[in-house]
Amino acid sequence: MAEQESQEPISLALPLPWQGTMWQGFIERLDQGRLPHAMMLTGSPGIGLERIATAFAQRLLCTAELSKYACGTCKGCQLMMAGNHPDLTVLAPLEEGKAILIDPVRDLMSKLSKTAQQGGWKVALITPAEAMNINSSNALLKSLEEPHGKTLLILLSYRPSMVSATIRSRCQVQSLPLPDSAKATRWLAEVSGDLQLAEKTLEIASGRPLLALDYMQGGSLELRQNFEELINQVRQGGLSPMGAAQQCQKLNSDQMLDWFMNYLHRLATGELQNSPNPALFDFSDKLRKARGWVLSGSNINPQLLWEELFIDWLQVFRRRG
Ligand SMILES: [Zn+2]
Known part of the structure:
Protein backbone atom coordinates (compact mmCIF):
# COMPACT_ATOMS: atom_id res chain seq x y z
CA MET A 1 0.00 0.00 0.00
CA ALA A 2 1.44 3.24 -1.19
CA GLU A 3 0.67 5.34 1.89
CA GLN A 4 3.36 3.50 3.82
CA GLU A 5 6.04 5.42 1.99
CA SER A 6 5.06 8.60 3.75
CA GLN A 7 4.94 6.94 7.19
CA GLU A 8 7.55 7.92 9.72
CA PRO A 9 9.92 5.01 10.16
CA ILE A 10 9.87 3.39 13.62
CA SER A 11 13.26 2.58 15.03
CA LEU A 12 13.84 -0.75 16.70
CA ALA A 13 14.10 -0.67 20.48
CA LEU A 14 17.09 -1.87 22.47
CA PRO A 15 17.01 -2.71 26.18
CA LEU A 16 18.54 -0.06 28.44
CA PRO A 17 21.88 -0.58 30.22
CA TRP A 18 20.26 -1.49 33.57
CA GLN A 19 18.00 -4.08 31.97
CA GLY A 20 20.73 -6.57 31.09
CA THR A 21 19.78 -9.27 33.59
CA MET A 22 16.11 -9.26 32.66
CA TRP A 23 16.99 -9.23 28.97
CA GLN A 24 19.40 -12.13 29.36
CA GLY A 25 16.65 -14.08 31.11
CA PHE A 26 14.25 -13.48 28.19
CA ILE A 27 16.77 -14.58 25.60
CA GLU A 28 17.72 -17.72 27.50
CA ARG A 29 14.12 -18.78 27.89
CA LEU A 30 13.48 -18.06 24.23
CA ASP A 31 16.50 -20.11 23.15
CA GLN A 32 15.52 -22.98 25.44
CA GLY A 33 11.87 -22.91 24.36
CA ARG A 34 10.75 -22.12 27.90
CA LEU A 35 8.81 -18.91 27.37
CA PRO A 36 5.45 -18.74 29.15
CA HIS A 37 2.31 -17.77 27.26
CA ALA A 38 1.88 -14.66 29.33
CA MET A 39 4.22 -12.55 31.37
CA MET A 40 3.66 -9.49 33.43
CA LEU A 41 6.47 -7.01 33.87
CA THR A 42 6.15 -4.71 36.83
CA GLY A 43 8.15 -1.75 38.08
CA SER A 44 8.11 2.01 38.56
CA PRO A 45 7.20 4.32 35.71
CA GLY A 46 10.27 5.98 34.26
CA ILE A 47 12.64 3.00 34.24
CA GLY A 48 11.82 1.72 30.77
CA LEU A 49 9.36 -1.17 31.13
CA GLU A 50 7.84 -0.29 27.76
CA ARG A 51 11.28 -0.14 26.23
CA ILE A 52 12.37 -3.64 27.25
CA ALA A 53 8.95 -5.13 26.43
CA THR A 54 9.00 -3.56 22.96
CA ALA A 55 12.57 -4.70 22.36
CA PHE A 56 11.60 -8.25 23.28
CA ALA A 57 8.43 -8.24 21.18
CA GLN A 58 10.56 -7.10 18.25
CA ARG A 59 13.16 -9.76 18.93
CA LEU A 60 10.44 -12.44 18.82
CA LEU A 61 9.12 -11.21 15.50
CA CYS A 62 12.56 -10.85 13.94
CA THR A 63 13.24 -13.89 11.78
CA ALA A 64 17.03 -13.79 11.96
CA GLU A 65 18.45 -16.78 13.81
CA LEU A 66 20.78 -16.44 16.80
CA SER A 67 20.54 -12.71 16.99
CA LYS A 68 20.52 -11.18 20.46
CA TYR A 69 18.43 -8.21 19.33
CA ALA A 70 16.05 -7.65 16.41
CA CYS A 71 18.33 -7.54 13.36
CA GLY A 72 16.74 -4.61 11.55
CA THR A 73 17.06 -6.12 8.09
CA CYS A 74 14.80 -9.19 7.83
CA LYS A 75 11.23 -9.00 6.59
CA GLY A 76 9.80 -9.12 10.12
CA CYS A 77 11.96 -6.19 11.20
CA GLN A 78 11.07 -4.23 8.10
CA LEU A 79 7.36 -4.70 8.76
CA MET A 80 7.91 -3.53 12.32
CA MET A 81 9.90 -0.52 11.22
CA ALA A 82 7.11 0.40 8.84
CA GLY A 83 4.80 0.24 11.86
CA ASN A 84 2.54 -2.52 10.58
CA HIS A 85 3.65 -6.00 11.52
CA PRO A 86 0.43 -8.06 11.36
CA ASP A 87 1.42 -10.31 14.28
CA LEU A 88 2.17 -7.54 16.74
CA THR A 89 -0.64 -5.90 18.70
CA VAL A 90 -0.25 -3.11 21.20
CA LEU A 91 -3.20 -2.34 23.46
CA ALA A 92 -3.08 0.91 25.39
CA PRO A 93 -5.75 3.39 26.49
CA LEU A 94 -6.67 5.91 23.80
CA GLU A 95 -5.94 8.67 26.29
CA GLU A 96 -3.74 8.55 29.35
CA GLY A 97 -5.71 7.60 32.43
CA LYS A 98 -8.58 6.09 30.42
CA ALA A 99 -9.55 2.41 30.37
CA ILE A 100 -8.61 -0.26 27.85
CA LEU A 101 -12.04 -1.28 26.62
CA ILE A 102 -13.43 -4.69 25.79
CA ASP A 103 -13.70 -4.35 21.99
CA PRO A 104 -9.98 -4.04 21.28
CA VAL A 105 -9.37 -6.93 23.70
CA ARG A 106 -11.90 -9.06 21.82
CA ASP A 107 -10.26 -8.16 18.50
CA LEU A 108 -6.93 -9.21 19.94
CA MET A 109 -8.36 -12.53 21.15
CA SER A 110 -9.72 -13.32 17.73
CA LYS A 111 -6.37 -12.45 16.16
CA LEU A 112 -4.49 -14.67 18.60
CA SER A 113 -6.76 -17.62 17.87
CA LYS A 114 -5.66 -17.58 14.21
CA THR A 115 -2.37 -18.64 12.65
CA ALA A 116 0.37 -16.03 12.62
CA GLN A 117 0.36 -14.23 9.28
CA GLN A 118 4.13 -14.27 9.01
CA GLY A 119 4.35 -17.85 10.25
CA GLY A 120 6.25 -17.07 13.46
CA TRP A 121 5.26 -15.66 16.83
CA LYS A 122 2.17 -13.66 17.67
CA VAL A 123 2.89 -11.03 20.27
CA ALA A 124 0.65 -8.65 22.16
CA LEU A 125 1.69 -5.89 24.48
CA ILE A 126 -0.88 -4.59 26.97
CA THR A 127 0.16 -1.41 28.70
CA PRO A 128 -0.66 -0.73 31.44
CA ALA A 129 -2.56 -3.84 32.47
CA GLU A 130 -4.29 -1.96 35.30
CA ALA A 131 -6.09 0.10 32.66
CA MET A 132 -8.24 -2.89 31.71
CA ASN A 133 -11.72 -2.66 33.21
CA ILE A 134 -13.58 -5.71 34.53
CA ASN A 135 -15.07 -6.59 31.15
CA SER A 136 -11.81 -6.37 29.27
CA SER A 137 -10.04 -8.34 32.01
CA ASN A 138 -12.62 -11.10 31.74
CA ALA A 139 -12.30 -11.18 27.97
CA LEU A 140 -8.52 -11.46 28.24
CA LEU A 141 -8.77 -14.23 30.80
CA LYS A 142 -10.30 -16.57 28.24
CA SER A 143 -7.21 -16.39 26.13
CA LEU A 144 -4.94 -16.87 29.14
CA GLU A 145 -6.85 -20.05 29.91
CA GLU A 146 -6.61 -21.45 26.39
CA PRO A 147 -3.23 -20.37 25.09
CA HIS A 148 -2.25 -20.98 21.49
CA GLY A 149 1.23 -22.07 20.47
CA LYS A 150 3.93 -19.48 19.81
CA THR A 151 1.91 -16.72 21.35
CA LEU A 152 3.21 -14.33 23.95
CA LEU A 153 1.16 -11.81 25.87
CA ILE A 154 3.28 -9.20 27.60
CA LEU A 155 1.42 -7.20 30.21
CA LEU A 156 3.06 -4.18 31.79
CA SER A 157 1.98 -2.93 35.15
CA TYR A 158 3.04 -0.02 37.32
CA ARG A 159 0.44 -0.96 39.94
CA PRO A 160 0.09 -4.75 39.83
CA SER A 161 -2.19 -4.78 42.89
CA MET A 162 -4.77 -3.06 40.70
CA VAL A 163 -4.73 -5.85 38.12
CA SER A 164 -7.27 -8.63 38.59
CA ALA A 165 -5.75 -11.34 40.79
CA THR A 166 -6.85 -14.07 38.40
CA ILE A 167 -4.98 -12.41 35.55
CA ARG A 168 -1.88 -12.01 37.68
CA SER A 169 -1.99 -15.66 38.65
CA ARG A 170 -2.02 -16.68 34.97
CA CYS A 171 1.09 -14.65 34.17
CA GLN A 172 4.71 -15.17 34.97
CA VAL A 173 5.34 -12.01 36.96
CA GLN A 174 8.75 -10.36 36.89
CA SER A 175 9.69 -7.10 38.41
CA LEU A 176 12.28 -4.69 37.13
CA PRO A 177 14.08 -3.01 40.03
CA LEU A 178 15.20 0.62 40.11
CA PRO A 179 18.43 0.93 38.16
CA ASP A 180 21.80 0.92 39.78
CA SER A 181 22.58 4.59 40.24
CA ALA A 182 25.99 4.55 38.53
CA LYS A 183 24.51 2.97 35.41
CA ALA A 184 21.55 5.32 35.42
CA THR A 185 23.76 8.38 35.82
CA ARG A 186 26.14 7.31 33.07
CA TRP A 187 23.25 6.73 30.70
CA LEU A 188 21.53 10.01 31.49
CA ALA A 189 24.78 11.95 31.21
CA GLU A 190 25.43 10.39 27.81
CA VAL A 191 21.96 11.11 26.49
CA SER A 192 21.84 14.65 27.85
CA GLY A 193 25.51 15.57 27.54
CA ASP A 194 25.52 17.11 31.03
CA LEU A 195 26.87 15.00 33.88
CA GLN A 196 26.20 17.44 36.69
CA LEU A 197 22.65 18.11 35.67
CA ALA A 198 22.12 14.39 35.12
CA GLU A 199 23.16 13.60 38.71
CA LYS A 200 20.95 16.29 40.15
CA THR A 201 17.91 15.47 38.04
CA LEU A 202 18.19 11.78 38.68
CA GLU A 203 18.00 12.50 42.39
CA ILE A 204 14.90 14.60 41.91
CA ALA A 205 13.36 11.83 39.81
CA SER A 206 14.04 9.29 42.59
CA GLY A 207 16.47 7.32 40.47
CA ARG A 208 14.17 6.86 37.49
CA PRO A 209 16.24 7.76 34.42
CA LEU A 210 13.51 8.17 31.81
CA LEU A 211 11.51 10.35 34.14
CA ALA A 212 14.66 12.40 34.77
CA LEU A 213 15.15 12.77 31.03
CA ASP A 214 11.57 13.89 30.75
CA TYR A 215 12.20 16.58 33.34
CA MET A 216 15.32 17.72 31.54
CA GLN A 217 13.59 17.93 28.20
CA GLY A 218 10.16 19.06 29.32
CA GLY A 219 11.21 22.24 31.08
CA SER A 220 9.45 21.34 34.34
CA LEU A 221 12.82 20.84 36.02
CA GLU A 222 13.27 24.51 36.78
CA LEU A 223 9.77 24.83 38.25
CA ARG A 224 10.42 21.83 40.40
CA GLN A 225 13.79 23.07 41.58
CA ASN A 226 12.21 26.40 42.50
CA PHE A 227 9.51 24.64 44.44
CA GLU A 228 12.02 22.52 46.36
CA GLU A 229 13.99 25.68 47.09
CA LEU A 230 10.80 27.14 48.60
CA ILE A 231 10.34 24.07 50.79
CA ASN A 232 13.94 24.37 51.99
ZN1 LIG B 1 15.09 -9.07 11.96
Whole structure:
Protein backbone atom coordinates (compact mmCIF):
# COMPACT_ATOMS: atom_id res chain seq x y z
CA MET A 1 0.00 0.00 0.00
CA ALA A 2 1.44 3.24 -1.19
CA GLU A 3 0.67 5.34 1.89
CA GLN A 4 3.36 3.50 3.82
CA GLU A 5 6.04 5.42 1.99
CA SER A 6 5.06 8.60 3.75
CA GLN A 7 4.94 6.94 7.19
CA GLU A 8 7.55 7.92 9.72
CA PRO A 9 9.92 5.01 10.16
CA ILE A 10 9.87 3.39 13.62
CA SER A 11 13.26 2.58 15.03
CA LEU A 12 13.84 -0.75 16.70
CA ALA A 13 14.10 -0.67 20.48
CA LEU A 14 17.09 -1.87 22.47
CA PRO A 15 17.01 -2.71 26.18
CA LEU A 16 18.54 -0.06 28.44
CA PRO A 17 21.88 -0.58 30.22
CA TRP A 18 20.26 -1.49 33.57
CA GLN A 19 18.00 -4.08 31.97
CA GLY A 20 20.73 -6.57 31.09
CA THR A 21 19.78 -9.27 33.59
CA MET A 22 16.11 -9.26 32.66
CA TRP A 23 16.99 -9.23 28.97
CA GLN A 24 19.40 -12.13 29.36
CA GLY A 25 16.65 -14.08 31.11
CA PHE A 26 14.25 -13.48 28.19
CA ILE A 27 16.77 -14.58 25.60
CA GLU A 28 17.72 -17.72 27.50
CA ARG A 29 14.12 -18.78 27.89
CA LEU A 30 13.48 -18.06 24.23
CA ASP A 31 16.50 -20.11 23.15
CA GLN A 32 15.52 -22.98 25.44
CA GLY A 33 11.87 -22.91 24.36
CA ARG A 34 10.75 -22.12 27.90
CA LEU A 35 8.81 -18.91 27.37
CA PRO A 36 5.45 -18.74 29.15
CA HIS A 37 2.31 -17.77 27.26
CA ALA A 38 1.88 -14.66 29.33
CA MET A 39 4.22 -12.55 31.37
CA MET A 40 3.66 -9.49 33.43
CA LEU A 41 6.47 -7.01 33.87
CA THR A 42 6.15 -4.71 36.83
CA GLY A 43 8.15 -1.75 38.08
CA SER A 44 8.11 2.01 38.56
CA PRO A 45 7.20 4.32 35.71
CA GLY A 46 10.27 5.98 34.26
CA ILE A 47 12.64 3.00 34.24
CA GLY A 48 11.82 1.72 30.77
CA LEU A 49 9.36 -1.17 31.13
CA GLU A 50 7.84 -0.29 27.76
CA ARG A 51 11.28 -0.14 26.23
CA ILE A 52 12.37 -3.64 27.25
CA ALA A 53 8.95 -5.13 26.43
CA THR A 54 9.00 -3.56 22.96
CA ALA A 55 12.57 -4.70 22.36
CA PHE A 56 11.60 -8.25 23.28
CA ALA A 57 8.43 -8.24 21.18
CA GLN A 58 10.56 -7.10 18.25
CA ARG A 59 13.16 -9.76 18.93
CA LEU A 60 10.44 -12.44 18.82
CA LEU A 61 9.12 -11.21 15.50
CA CYS A 62 12.56 -10.85 13.94
CA THR A 63 13.24 -13.89 11.78
CA ALA A 64 17.03 -13.79 11.96
CA GLU A 65 18.45 -16.78 13.81
CA LEU A 66 20.78 -16.44 16.80
CA SER A 67 20.54 -12.71 16.99
CA LYS A 68 20.52 -11.18 20.46
CA TYR A 69 18.43 -8.21 19.33
CA ALA A 70 16.05 -7.65 16.41
CA CYS A 71 18.33 -7.54 13.36
CA GLY A 72 16.74 -4.61 11.55
CA THR A 73 17.06 -6.12 8.09
CA CYS A 74 14.80 -9.19 7.83
CA LYS A 75 11.23 -9.00 6.59
CA GLY A 76 9.80 -9.12 10.12
CA CYS A 77 11.96 -6.19 11.20
CA GLN A 78 11.07 -4.23 8.10
CA LEU A 79 7.36 -4.70 8.76
CA MET A 80 7.91 -3.53 12.32
CA MET A 81 9.90 -0.52 11.22
CA ALA A 82 7.11 0.40 8.84
CA GLY A 83 4.80 0.24 11.86
CA ASN A 84 2.54 -2.52 10.58
CA HIS A 85 3.65 -6.00 11.52
CA PRO A 86 0.43 -8.06 11.36
CA ASP A 87 1.42 -10.31 14.28
CA LEU A 88 2.17 -7.54 16.74
CA THR A 89 -0.64 -5.90 18.70
CA VAL A 90 -0.25 -3.11 21.20
CA LEU A 91 -3.20 -2.34 23.46
CA ALA A 92 -3.08 0.91 25.39
CA PRO A 93 -5.75 3.39 26.49
CA LEU A 94 -6.67 5.91 23.80
CA GLU A 95 -5.94 8.67 26.29
CA GLU A 96 -3.74 8.55 29.35
CA GLY A 97 -5.71 7.60 32.43
CA LYS A 98 -8.58 6.09 30.42
CA ALA A 99 -9.55 2.41 30.37
CA ILE A 100 -8.61 -0.26 27.85
CA LEU A 101 -12.04 -1.28 26.62
CA ILE A 102 -13.43 -4.69 25.79
CA ASP A 103 -13.70 -4.35 21.99
CA PRO A 104 -9.98 -4.04 21.28
CA VAL A 105 -9.37 -6.93 23.70
CA ARG A 106 -11.90 -9.06 21.82
CA ASP A 107 -10.26 -8.16 18.50
CA LEU A 108 -6.93 -9.21 19.94
CA MET A 109 -8.36 -12.53 21.15
CA SER A 110 -9.72 -13.32 17.73
CA LYS A 111 -6.37 -12.45 16.16
CA LEU A 112 -4.49 -14.67 18.60
CA SER A 113 -6.76 -17.62 17.87
CA LYS A 114 -5.66 -17.58 14.21
CA THR A 115 -2.37 -18.64 12.65
CA ALA A 116 0.37 -16.03 12.62
CA GLN A 117 0.36 -14.23 9.28
CA GLN A 118 4.13 -14.27 9.01
CA GLY A 119 4.35 -17.85 10.25
CA GLY A 120 6.25 -17.07 13.46
CA TRP A 121 5.26 -15.66 16.83
CA LYS A 122 2.17 -13.66 17.67
CA VAL A 123 2.89 -11.03 20.27
CA ALA A 124 0.65 -8.65 22.16
CA LEU A 125 1.69 -5.89 24.48
CA ILE A 126 -0.88 -4.59 26.97
CA THR A 127 0.16 -1.41 28.70
CA PRO A 128 -0.66 -0.73 31.44
CA ALA A 129 -2.56 -3.84 32.47
CA GLU A 130 -4.29 -1.96 35.30
CA ALA A 131 -6.09 0.10 32.66
CA MET A 132 -8.24 -2.89 31.71
CA ASN A 133 -11.72 -2.66 33.21
CA ILE A 134 -13.58 -5.71 34.53
CA ASN A 135 -15.07 -6.59 31.15
CA SER A 136 -11.81 -6.37 29.27
CA SER A 137 -10.04 -8.34 32.01
CA ASN A 138 -12.62 -11.10 31.74
CA ALA A 139 -12.30 -11.18 27.97
CA LEU A 140 -8.52 -11.46 28.24
CA LEU A 141 -8.77 -14.23 30.80
CA LYS A 142 -10.30 -16.57 28.24
CA SER A 143 -7.21 -16.39 26.13
CA LEU A 144 -4.94 -16.87 29.14
CA GLU A 145 -6.85 -20.05 29.91
CA GLU A 146 -6.61 -21.45 26.39
CA PRO A 147 -3.23 -20.37 25.09
CA HIS A 148 -2.25 -20.98 21.49
CA GLY A 149 1.23 -22.07 20.47
CA LYS A 150 3.93 -19.48 19.81
CA THR A 151 1.91 -16.72 21.35
CA LEU A 152 3.21 -14.33 23.95
CA LEU A 153 1.16 -11.81 25.87
CA ILE A 154 3.28 -9.20 27.60
CA LEU A 155 1.42 -7.20 30.21
CA LEU A 156 3.06 -4.18 31.79
CA SER A 157 1.98 -2.93 35.15
CA TYR A 158 3.04 -0.02 37.32
CA ARG A 159 0.44 -0.96 39.94
CA PRO A 160 0.09 -4.75 39.83
CA SER A 161 -2.19 -4.78 42.89
CA MET A 162 -4.77 -3.06 40.70
CA VAL A 163 -4.73 -5.85 38.12
CA SER A 164 -7.27 -8.63 38.59
CA ALA A 165 -5.75 -11.34 40.79
CA THR A 166 -6.85 -14.07 38.40
CA ILE A 167 -4.98 -12.41 35.55
CA ARG A 168 -1.88 -12.01 37.68
CA SER A 169 -1.99 -15.66 38.65
CA ARG A 170 -2.02 -16.68 34.97
CA CYS A 171 1.09 -14.65 34.17
CA GLN A 172 4.71 -15.17 34.97
CA VAL A 173 5.34 -12.01 36.96
CA GLN A 174 8.75 -10.36 36.89
CA SER A 175 9.69 -7.10 38.41
CA LEU A 176 12.28 -4.69 37.13
CA PRO A 177 14.08 -3.01 40.03
CA LEU A 178 15.20 0.62 40.11
CA PRO A 179 18.43 0.93 38.16
CA ASP A 180 21.80 0.92 39.78
CA SER A 181 22.58 4.59 40.24
CA ALA A 182 25.99 4.55 38.53
CA LYS A 183 24.51 2.97 35.41
CA ALA A 184 21.55 5.32 35.42
CA THR A 185 23.76 8.38 35.82
CA ARG A 186 26.14 7.31 33.07
CA TRP A 187 23.25 6.73 30.70
CA LEU A 188 21.53 10.01 31.49
CA ALA A 189 24.78 11.95 31.21
CA GLU A 190 25.43 10.39 27.81
CA VAL A 191 21.96 11.11 26.49
CA SER A 192 21.84 14.65 27.85
CA GLY A 193 25.51 15.57 27.54
CA ASP A 194 25.52 17.11 31.03
CA LEU A 195 26.87 15.00 33.88
CA GLN A 196 26.20 17.44 36.69
CA LEU A 197 22.65 18.11 35.67
CA ALA A 198 22.12 14.39 35.12
CA GLU A 199 23.16 13.60 38.71
CA LYS A 200 20.95 16.29 40.15
CA THR A 201 17.91 15.47 38.04
CA LEU A 202 18.19 11.78 38.68
CA GLU A 203 18.00 12.50 42.39
CA ILE A 204 14.90 14.60 41.91
CA ALA A 205 13.36 11.83 39.81
CA SER A 206 14.04 9.29 42.59
CA GLY A 207 16.47 7.32 40.47
CA ARG A 208 14.17 6.86 37.49
CA PRO A 209 16.24 7.76 34.42
CA LEU A 210 13.51 8.17 31.81
CA LEU A 211 11.51 10.35 34.14
CA ALA A 212 14.66 12.40 34.77
CA LEU A 213 15.15 12.77 31.03
CA ASP A 214 11.57 13.89 30.75
CA TYR A 215 12.20 16.58 33.34
CA MET A 216 15.32 17.72 31.54
CA GLN A 217 13.59 17.93 28.20
CA GLY A 218 10.16 19.06 29.32
CA GLY A 219 11.21 22.24 31.08
CA SER A 220 9.45 21.34 34.34
CA LEU A 221 12.82 20.84 36.02
CA GLU A 222 13.27 24.51 36.78
CA LEU A 223 9.77 24.83 38.25
CA ARG A 224 10.42 21.83 40.40
CA GLN A 225 13.79 23.07 41.58
CA ASN A 226 12.21 26.40 42.50
CA PHE A 227 9.51 24.64 44.44
CA GLU A 228 12.02 22.52 46.36
CA GLU A 229 13.99 25.68 47.09
CA LEU A 230 10.80 27.14 48.60
CA ILE A 231 10.34 24.07 50.79
CA ASN A 232 13.94 24.37 51.99
CA GLN A 233 13.62 28.05 52.74
CA VAL A 234 10.54 27.51 54.90
CA ARG A 235 12.23 24.65 56.69
CA GLN A 236 15.27 26.81 57.48
CA GLY A 237 13.17 29.76 58.55
CA GLY A 238 14.24 31.99 55.67
CA LEU A 239 10.72 32.38 54.32
CA SER A 240 7.39 32.60 56.13
CA PRO A 241 4.69 30.01 55.43
CA MET A 242 2.47 32.83 54.21
CA GLY A 243 5.11 34.13 51.82
CA ALA A 244 5.72 30.65 50.46
CA ALA A 245 1.98 30.05 50.06
CA GLN A 246 1.69 33.22 48.02
CA GLN A 247 4.21 31.86 45.56
CA CYS A 248 2.34 28.57 45.31
CA GLN A 249 -1.22 29.60 44.79
CA LYS A 250 -1.01 30.12 41.05
CA LEU A 251 0.77 26.82 40.40
CA ASN A 252 -0.76 23.40 39.91
CA SER A 253 -1.48 22.11 43.45
CA ASP A 254 -1.75 18.47 42.50
CA GLN A 255 1.65 18.54 40.79
CA MET A 256 3.30 20.36 43.69
CA LEU A 257 1.84 18.02 46.28
CA ASP A 258 3.30 15.15 44.29
CA TRP A 259 6.71 16.87 44.25
CA PHE A 260 6.45 17.55 47.96
CA MET A 261 5.72 13.88 48.74
CA ASN A 262 8.62 12.89 46.59
CA TYR A 263 10.86 15.36 48.40
CA LEU A 264 9.78 13.87 51.76
CA HIS A 265 10.53 10.40 50.56
CA ARG A 266 14.04 11.43 49.59
CA LEU A 267 14.51 13.20 52.90
CA ALA A 268 13.37 10.16 54.89
CA THR A 269 15.51 7.72 52.91
CA GLY A 270 18.50 10.04 52.59
CA GLU A 271 19.39 12.89 54.89
CA LEU A 272 17.19 11.70 57.78
CA GLN A 273 17.76 8.00 57.26
CA ASN A 274 19.56 7.57 60.57
CA SER A 275 17.49 9.98 62.61
CA PRO A 276 13.90 9.13 61.78
CA ASN A 277 11.47 11.90 62.53
CA PRO A 278 7.94 10.62 63.26
CA ALA A 279 6.48 14.06 62.56
CA LEU A 280 7.57 13.55 58.97
CA PHE A 281 5.14 10.67 58.58
CA ASP A 282 2.26 12.67 60.04
CA PHE A 283 3.09 15.42 57.63
CA SER A 284 3.24 13.02 54.74
CA ASP A 285 -0.29 11.92 55.69
CA LYS A 286 -1.42 15.53 55.55
CA LEU A 287 -0.01 15.92 52.08
CA ARG A 288 -1.83 12.80 50.97
CA LYS A 289 -5.10 14.09 52.40
CA ALA A 290 -4.58 17.48 50.77
CA ARG A 291 -3.98 15.73 47.49
CA GLY A 292 -7.22 13.82 47.95
CA TRP A 293 -9.12 17.08 48.38
CA VAL A 294 -7.48 18.64 45.37
CA LEU A 295 -8.19 15.61 43.19
CA SER A 296 -11.80 15.40 44.39
CA GLY A 297 -12.33 18.82 42.84
CA SER A 298 -13.38 20.38 46.18
CA ASN A 299 -13.46 24.12 46.19
CA ILE A 300 -10.26 24.84 48.10
CA ASN A 301 -8.59 28.17 48.57
CA PRO A 302 -5.01 27.43 47.48
CA GLN A 303 -3.55 30.25 49.58
CA LEU A 304 -5.09 28.76 52.74
CA LEU A 305 -4.21 25.22 51.76
CA TRP A 306 -0.54 26.06 51.26
CA GLU A 307 -0.34 28.32 54.30
CA GLU A 308 -1.60 25.51 56.47
CA LEU A 309 0.73 23.00 54.91
CA PHE A 310 3.78 25.21 55.24
CA ILE A 311 2.94 26.01 58.89
CA ASP A 312 2.79 22.26 59.56
CA TRP A 313 5.96 21.77 57.59
CA LEU A 314 7.79 24.24 59.80
CA GLN A 315 6.48 22.39 62.90
CA VAL A 316 7.96 19.12 61.69
CA PHE A 317 11.41 20.51 62.47
CA ARG A 318 10.51 22.77 65.41
CA ARG A 319 9.14 19.86 67.44
CA ARG A 320 12.49 18.12 67.28
CA GLY A 321 14.51 20.87 68.90
ZN1 LIG B 1 15.09 -9.07 11.96
